[in-house]
Structures are given as C-alpha cells and as structure tokens.
Amino acid sequence: MAKITQELALALPTLGKAVFSQPTEKGQAQKVEIRPLLLKGERRYQAERFQDNKAFHQNFTEELLCAWAAENLEGRYRQVLLLTDTESRQYILKRDGSYKKTGGAATVPRPVGAQGHNREKDYILREGENIPALVDLGVFTKDFQIVRSKYDKFKQINRFVELVDQSLRDERAETIRILDFGCGKSYLTFILYYYFAVRRGMKTEIIGYDLKADVVQRCSEIAARCGYDGLRFEVADVTRDRLADTKIDMVVTLHACDTATDYALAYAVQHGVKYIFSVPCCQHEVNLSIRQGGELDLLLEHGIIKERVSALLTDSIRAAVPEDAGYAVDVIEFIDFEHSPKNLMLRARYTGRRKSAGRARAEALREQYGFQQSLLKLIENM
Numbered sequence: 001m002a003k004i005t006q007e008l009a010l011a012l013p014t015l016g017k018a019v020f021s022q023p024t025e026k027g028q029a030q031k032v033e034i035r036p037l038l039l040k041g042e043r044r045y046q047a048e049r050f051q052d053n054k055a056f057h058q059n060f061t062e063e064l065l066c067a068w069a070a071e072n073l074e075g076r077y078r079q080v081l082l083l084t085d086t087e088s089r090q091y092i093l094k095r096d097g098s099y100k101k102t103g104g105a106a107t108v109p110r111p112v113g114a115q116g117h118n119r120e121k122d123y124i125l126r127e128g129e130n131i132p133a134l135v136d137l138g139v140f141t142k143d144f145q146i147v148r149s150k151y152d153k154f155k156q157i158n159r160f161v162e163l164v165d166q167s168l169r170d171e172r173a174e175t176i177r178i179l180d181f182g183c184g185k186s187y188l189t190f191i192l193y194y195y196f197a198v199r200r201g202m203k204t205e206i207i208g209y210d211l212k213a214d215v216v217q218r219c220s221e222i223a224a225r226c227g228y229d230g231l232r233f234e235v236a237d238v239t240r241d242r243l244a245d246t247k248i249d250m251v252v253t254l255h256a257c258d259t260a261t262d263y264a265l266a267y268a269v270q271h272g273v274k275y276i277f278s279v280p281c282c283q284h285e286v287n288l289s290i291r292q293g294g295e296l297d298l299l300l301e302h303g304i305i306k307e308r309v310s311a312l313l314t315d316s317i318r319a320a321v322p323e324d325a326g327y328a329v330d331v332i333e334f335i336d337f338e339h340s341p342k343n344l345m346l347r348a349r350y351t352g353r354r355k356s357a358g359r360a361r362a363e364a365l366r367e368q369y370g371f372q373q374s375l376l377k378l379i380e381n382m
C-alpha cells in the first residue's frame with residue numbers, strides 16, 4: 001500500500017517533475033505539477049495548479065510541500081507521474097485509496113551545464129512542457145507539441161531566454177520589473193514571464209508596449225486566462241508616449257521596428273536599467289540619410305552594400321552608447337542566420353565602468369557622413 005506523499009518525499013532529492021492528473025472530484029485542479037527551483041540559492045519546490053484554464057503557483061520548502069501534498073493530493077488524483085534524474089515512475093489510484101506503481105523506466109540523466117553539440121539539449125523550454133500561454137499563442141498544440149509552422153519562433157524565444165538565463169542565473173533579487181518595447185504578439189513577453197514567475201518563482205512585473213490595440217487586447221486576455229497577474233500590455237507609441245517611471249530592471253526588444261529600438265536603449269540608459277537585451281530589426285534611418293564624406297565612401301556606392309553597412313553602423317552605435325554610459329556590452333549572434341536574418345543581439349549589463357570614446361567616435365562619424373541616428377540624438381543632453 002503506497003502512499004503517494006511518501007513516494008514523492010523519497011523522490012524529492014532528484015526530482016525533475018511530478019505530475020498529478022485525473023482528479024477524483026469536480027472542482028479540483030485538473031492537474032498539478034511540482035518542480036524544484038532555486039530561490040536565493042536554496043532548493044524549493046513549486047506547485048503549479050491548472051484550474052479553469054488558469055495556472056496558479058505556490059512555492060514550498062520540502063517539509064511544507066509534503067504536508068501540503070498529504071492534504072491536497074493524496075488520494076485525490078487517479079494518475080501520478082514522478083520523473084527523477086534517473087527514473088520515470090507511474091502510479092494509479094486504487095479503490096482502497098492507496099497507489100499502485102504501474103510502470104517505471106530508466107531515464108537518461110540530463111547533462112548539467114554540458115554544452116552538447118546538439119543545441120536542442122540546452123533549451124530552457126522544452127517541447128511537451130505544460131506552458132498554456134504557448135498553446136493560446138498557437139506555438140504549441142493542445143498536447144504541448146510545437147506547431148510546425150512556429151518552429152522558428154519557438155527556437156527564437158528559447159534562445160532569447162537562454163541568453164537571459166546565462167546573464168541572470170546568479171541574480172539574487174526576488175523581484176524583477178521588465179519593459180518590452182514593441183511586444184507585438186508577445187511570444188517573448190509571455191515566455192519571459194513564465195521563466196521568471198513560474199520557473200524561478202520571482203515576483204515578476206512585465207509591461208509589453210505596442211502600437212496595435214487589437215494585439216494588446218488579445219495578449220491581455222491570454223495573460224488573464226493564464227493567471228499571469230504581473231503581466232500587462234499597454235497601447236503606446238514608445239517614441240512619443242510617457243512610459244513607466246517606476247524602477248525597471250530590464251528592457252527587452254525583439255525586432256521592434258526601426259527606431260523603436262533606439263527609444264528602448266535611450267530609456268534604459270537614461271533610467272539606469274540594469275539589464276538590456278535587444279535584437280534590432282530594420283535600420284532605415286542611417287541608410288536613408290548617410291552621404292558620402294570620406295574614407296568609407298567606397299562602401300556607399302551600391303544600394304545593397306550601403307544598406308548593410310548602415311545597419312552595422314547603426315548597431316555599432318547602439319552598442320557604443322551604453323558602453324559609454326557604464327554598461328558591459330556583448331554583441332552576439334542571436335540565432336542562426338537561416339532562422340532569421342535579423343540575428344544580432346545587444347546584451348548589456350550595468351557595471352558603472354565607462355568604456356568611453358565610443359559615443360564621441362560615433363558623433364564624429366555622424367558629422368563626417370551627415371546621417372541621422374535617433375539614439376545619438378536622444379541621449380544628446382546626457
């Protein structure tokens with residue numbers, strides 16, 4: 001006669017995930033998943049309950065989890081799956097209220113921090129993971145499989161989160177506030193919320209700004225359905241409207257059109273935002289205004305080359321300005337070129353150490369070649 005709470009308690013030291021499904025009574029959560037997570041460097045457990053198309057989260061110490069499970073889960077779910085680092089065990093509920101083990105198999109231990117040559121292994125988000133927002137957004141099917149036509153999008157947001165994870169893995173703060181400039185359909189915005197609020201159990205507030213009222217409305221509805229209380233969307237023109245003036249920890253942009261990226265970077269630098277993750281999109285401004293003016297004229301002779309040079313010049317300025325303002329900046333290949341040609345990411349973290357001269361050099365080039373560049377203009381008085 002197995003008590004499932006005891007089985008769970010034994011599995012906790014190596015637990016990957018526990019899933020309780022098929023509730024015995026109406027009114028119970030349809031499913032409960034339990035995962036380990038690190039809070040301020042301490043191992044904790046998060047229970048995620050799915051009820052009425054919403055997800056609710058609660059974090060526990062080991063002791064409190066076992067007490068909670070005894071009261072809320074024992075005998076109340078017909079099927080239980082326990083996944084540990086080495087095993088997958090299934091149980092069903094018997095008539096007498098005990099659980100019978102019906103299946104078990106060895107699982108391949110996950111490499112911890114290993115960099116396999118197959119990048120899939122390093123993904124933070126996995127196909128099959130219960131992320132209701134991705135179902136609503138059409139990236140996952142109802143069984144949490146990737147929709148074929150959304151594969152590139154899935155890869156993109158996964159990579160974005162992976163890069164965020166690399167930078168913030170050791171961050172000890174319990175809360176995080178993020179602004180997403182030009183969030184659009186908000187695949188990234190939802191996933192960042194999931195990563196910080198659900199996976200890491202942080203108090204998370206994110207605002208996604210976009211020009212389009214209909215997408216803002218739709219994203220707000222999805223956030224409400226998922227129970228993502230800290231996630232909201234606002235109709236705003238980020239180049240004109242007044243934006244949040246509370247303390248913000250991170251600014252993100254993913255393919256925000258043209259100069260929207262410059263406004264995001266200017267906001268971050270002017271408000272002392274600690275982290276910036278920005279994948280620029282089209283960079284028309286410099287291309288439309290640059291004139292011949294010196295040693296680089298050869299690069300401006302042909303339209304396609306001029307366009308590419310202008311885009312690289314724009315992104316170089318976007319890296320130089322935060323460096324000059326005390327950020328450590330990496331320019332990294334965000335995703336393989338085959339998945340998106342817009343594949344550079346500027347990843348910046350405020351350190352207070354200024355790498356000066358970048359901005360002055362950019363301004364000198366602007367003088368020489370007569371181009372317009374919004375970021376340089378926006379920070380003129382800084």
Ligand SMILES: C[S@@+](CC[C@H](N)C(=O)[O-])C[C@H]1O[C@@H](n2cnc3c(N)ncnc32)[C@H](O)[C@@H]1O
Nearest residue numbers: 182183184210211236237238239254255257260
């Ligand atoms: C190419 S989409 C990218 C959407 C999303 N970040 C993603 O990667 O899926 C660019 C979005 O930026 C929004 N946008 C462009 N200019 C904007 C502005 N000035 N203020 C707010 N949103 C803007 C557009 O409405 C559009 O939804």
